[in-house]
Amino acid sequence: MFHLYKEDYLRYLAKAAGVIRGNKEYITELDSATGDGDHWLNLTIGFEKLLEKSKEWESVTYQELFQNIAMTMMSAMGGSSGVLYGSAYLKTAGLLENRESIDQGLLGEILQGWAEAIRSRGNAELGYKTMLDAVYPAASAYAKGLEEGKDSGECLRQMARAAREGAESTRDMEAVKGRASYREDKSVGFLDPGAVTMAMQLECLADFILEEDKASAAKDSKQI
């Protein structure tokens, strides 16, 4: 069992920002192959803005934090990614009403909410070669883990694996939405950069909680 408090979420965002920042060449190369090459730039603008603004968010509630993340990503990034991440955070902000932490069960609801928001705002379906192909399988794998009564570590590892495999699966898909659909070959043979960066964030989230979880377990054992 874990508890991801508001402060933890802010630290996770800083970590995710670092992961994105560090993958400039790789992400830009992916996007240049099938799109216009701006995905890394815009995602970075969004994360930098989040980090800058998060200093003012110390006294807000968890629900407000998600609303702020939504509005900041939507405004600062623009493009498809801004509105899709914005919709995801906005839709799930309500789940955090009167909550102080995200626990194992609530994270499942949030992941489902993200997938649902991205699907409906983007008017996309599974297999369209978009970020949905990373977040949807991740949410499903996590939900399955919960259903089977797996512990939080196992749920998180399954989620991260599904996100990564989902992103990888976009390689063989024909793009239906977005710029990758303009190519005559529908970008078959190329990874979808939006799915890859979504998977990076989900893996980062899982890693972050796993590390924190271990840290708290270690603390507990010391107390004993």
Next chain:
Amino acid sequence: MVKKIMNEPQNIVDEMLEGFVFAHPELQWFREHRVVSLKEKKKGKVGVMSVGGSGHEPAHAGYIGKGMLDAAVAGNLFASPSPDQMLKAIEDIDTGAGVLVVLKNYSGDLMNFSIAKELAEAQGISVESVVVKDDVAVPDSTYSTGRRGIAGTVFVHKIAGARAAEGADLTQVKRSAQKAADNVRSMGMSMSACILPGLDKPGFSLGEDEIEIGMGIHGEPGIQKSGVKTADELAEILLEKIMEDLDYRSCEAALMINGLGGTPLMELYVLAASVKKLLVQKEICACRVYVGNYMTSLEMAGCSLSMLKLDDELKRLLQAPCASPAMTLQ
């Protein structure tokens, strides 16, 4: 090392707009929202605005002026502006008669607009839109994203702006703008790539002796790479692809030979001469011809050809006076 006239790459859009408004004092800008608009508002006139990513200058703010747009909203480089930015512009230019937003057919632009429209309507502002999808390089499709909007969009700005200036209501302005969007086709080609400020290299590369036919205005891949062509050959390729899609024979049309940013005007005029020869053969009457950099892709070399098929209404609106930084007609 990438050589560009800039300071910090992340400030490039704001600094560009700062300079733009400095050069055009009849315009104002809302810094926080990257909205540029005409200072003078005419009560009861339908507001017309355009939204889009930056890197296409003079689009979109260059088309703000009497008889054209009332406002333009700038996104990050090649990325749609956000709903709150669009809402700010809608609020600014609505004088009670509603607002028409000219969109280009990109997933991001459409999604952001859909939210902005909901927000504006919640405030009681009527908002309509026209989606331009003029690029014949991409197959038309209702299933997928479908055709891109490129330089032909400038004609839609012109027609919508002129109709609004006549005092037409929102439904009428939308109808005329939609007619323009339905009757405009474009086809482009590129000879070299552009580098996004903040990145270290171009998004694609073309060989020394290679060109790409049908490339989009963001460097999205085109339909075919080929060897270098003469101006006459290029004119034929571009026009043929356009004519396959819409029959202009024995019609009047407006023509735009648009530079993508890195091609000298000299070459664009040469292409215009080549196109002229073909138009004569096909009995197409070029009622008005625009040659220049109207919708660019940073420093990309290349061009696009756009044609708007005219009827009496579109011809009247095309020839109505306008005064904007990038297009003026007395």
